[in-house]
Amino acid sequence: MTDPQGRDAILDLLGVLAYGELSAFDRMAADARLAPNLGLRASLAEIAALEINHYAALAQRIRELGGDPVVAMAPFVTAVDTFHRRTEPSTWGEVLVKTFVGDGLAADFYREVALFVDEPTRILVNESLADSESSAFAIEQVQQLISRDATAAARLSLWGRRLVGEAISQSQQVAAERDALAELIIRGTGDLTGVAALIGRITDRHMKRMTEIGLSN
Amino acid sequence: MTDPQGRDAILDLLGVLAYGELSAFDRMAADARLAPNLGLRASLAEIAALEINHYAALAQRIRELGGDPVVAMAPFVTAVDTFHRRTEPSTWGEVLVKTFVGDGLAADFYREVALFVDEPTRILVNESLADSESSAFAIEQVQQLISRDATAAARLSLWGRRLVGEAISQSQQVAAERDALAELIIRGTGDLTGVAALIGRITDRHMKRMTEIGLSN
Numbered sequence: 001m002t003d004p005q006g007r008d009a010i011l012d013l014l015g016v017l018a019y020g021e022l023s024a025f026d027r028m029a030a031d032a033r034l035a036p037n038l039g040l041r042a043s044l045a046e047i048a049a050l051e052i053n054h055y056a057a058l059a060q061r062i063r064e065l066g067g068d069p070v071v072a073m074a075p076f077v078t079a080v081d082t083f084h085r086r087t088e089p090s091t092w093g094e095v096l097v098k099t100f101v102g103d104g105l106a107a108d109f110y111r112e113v114a115l116f117v118d119e120p121t122r123i124l125v126n127e128s129l130a131d132s133e134s135s136a137f138a139i140e141q142v143q144q145l146i147s148r149d150a151t152a153a154a155r156l157s158l159w160g161r162r163l164v165g166e167a168i169s170q171s172q173q174v175a176a177e178r179d180a181l182a183e184l185i186i187r188g189t190g191d192l193t194g195v196a197a198l199i200g201r202i203t204d205r206h207m208k209r210m211t212e213i214g215l216s217n
Numbered sequence: 218m219t220d221p222q223g224r225d226a227i228l229d230l231l232g233v234l235a236y237g238e239l240s241a242f243d244r245m246a247a248d249a250r251l252a253p254n255l256g257l258r259a260s261l262a263e264i265a266a267l268e269i270n271h272y273a274a275l276a277q278r279i280r281e282l283g284g285d286p287v288v289a290m291a292p293f294v295t296a297v298d299t300f301h302r303r304t305e306p307s308t309w310g311e312v313l314v315k316t317f318v319g320d321g322l323a324a325d326f327y328r329e330v331a332l333f334v335d336e337p338t339r340i341l342v343n344e345s346l347a348d349s350e351s352s353a354f355a356i357e358q359v360q361q362l363i364s365r366d367a368t369a370a371a372r373l374s375l376w377g378r379r380l381v382g383e384a385i386s387q388s389q390q391v392a393a394e395r396d397a398l399a400e401l402i403i404r405g406t407g408d409l410t411g412v413a414a415l416i417g418r419i420t421d422r423h424m425k426r427m428t429e430i431g432l433s434n
Contacts, residue, residue, distance in 0.1 A: 019255075022255075022258070022259055022262060025246065025262055025266070026246060026249065026250070026262065029242065029243060029246030029247065029265070030246065030247060032243065033243070037287065038236075038239075038286075038287045038290055038291065038294070039286070039287040041239070042239055042272065042276065042286065042287075045239060045242055045243065045269050045272070046269055046272075046273060048246070048266075048269070049242070049265075049266040049269035049270065052262050052263055052265070052266035053266065055259065055262070055263075056263060059259065069255075069256065069259065070254065070255045070256040070259075073255055074255065077255070
């Protein structure tokens with residue numbers, strides 16, 4: 001972490017992760033109102049609260065590196081907000097699939113970046129990964145929903161494709177605009193086509209997860 | 218806790234507190250979007266997350282007593298939702314004052330009930346009380362706001378009166394409908410006019426707090 005360019009890239013990375021967690025919290029808290037009953041609403045609220053703990057840890061790491069969380073997050077607000085605006089759930093099933101898909105994509109991205117960040121950041125990234133409660137809850141609920149309603153699987157599969165499509169589109173936008181971050185990922189993945197390769201691996205794992213819970217790609 | 222009536226009353230009490238925390242989370246998460254910048258938005262989101270930790274602890278205690286959190290909360294949904302619908306903040310200053318006033322009223326109510334509940338419930342109530350971070354944040358922010366804008370104090374004082382008025386109105390509604398809970402409070406406060414006396418003490422402390430941060434009653 002001695003070269004300023006490397007530090008800038010890490011601050012970019014922490015910034016996008018931090019704003020991702022903050023806005024995930026925000027959206028999940030709002031989406032919890034679509035829950036069919038108080039118990040499920042409370043479960044989603046508890047998962048949303050986990051995102052804030054991740055946010056707080058990421059913001060803390062930004063400060064340790066001499067950065068300001070607000071400044072670090074600012075470049076990513078438009079892309080993340082656009083993703084959420086274009087993928088606003090209108091049913092409880094869509095909320096669950098968004099939680100599951102979003103969680104899975106985020107976990108894969110954390111796993112990828114953990115390979116090429118400094119040690120304290122890696123520890124933090126792995127801690128964020130350890131919370132898999134939200135996935136377990138969403139998987140169980142989606143499976144129940146599909147088993148009760150045969151048409152739900154087709155609709156939610158379509159929704160899953162839309163979610164991953166929007167996520168890729170916004171990620172490419174960010175990579176195109178943030179040179180230091182793109183450079184970090186390209187160097188980290190050791191590949192000339194680093195960003196594209198990373199998105200490819202994350203998409204593959206997303207498709208496997210969709211199949212596993214009974215949704216098609 | 219051997220008489221079923223006493224247990225019902227405690228479940229009522231835990232139910233109203235649990236739904237209060239769950240809906241406070243919900244509203245604060247939504248209100249965070251009125252923040253003038255990302256840093257303040259993140260601060261309010263972190264406070265909202267604390268409410269969910271309280272909710273989780275209260276729900277756990279309900280289960281320990283053989284109750285179901287959803288069933289215990291159900292009778293209080295209308296009153297609490299009505300309170301929030303009638304006190305929806307439209308500015309960041311109103312969000313801060315609602316956080317400060319709501320927090321203060323809740324803390325006073327927790328302090329009152331701690332005097333007459335069983336030991337495990339009392340420990341839980343005192344733990345919920347220990348989180349005073351939200352008040353510290355809101356006080357500091359309200360004071361900054363008043364110092365920058367002389368007209369804000371008058372508008373926010375009016376808002377504070379409306380908040381406490383709606384809170385009292387909904388509390389009286391709940392007390393009139395929930396005999397066991399009202400009886401618990403009357404017996405607990407050892408006063409024939411128990412509920413009214415309790416509301417009176419809470420209102421007094423609210424007025425002192427308003428004066429302390431530079432708002433009038």
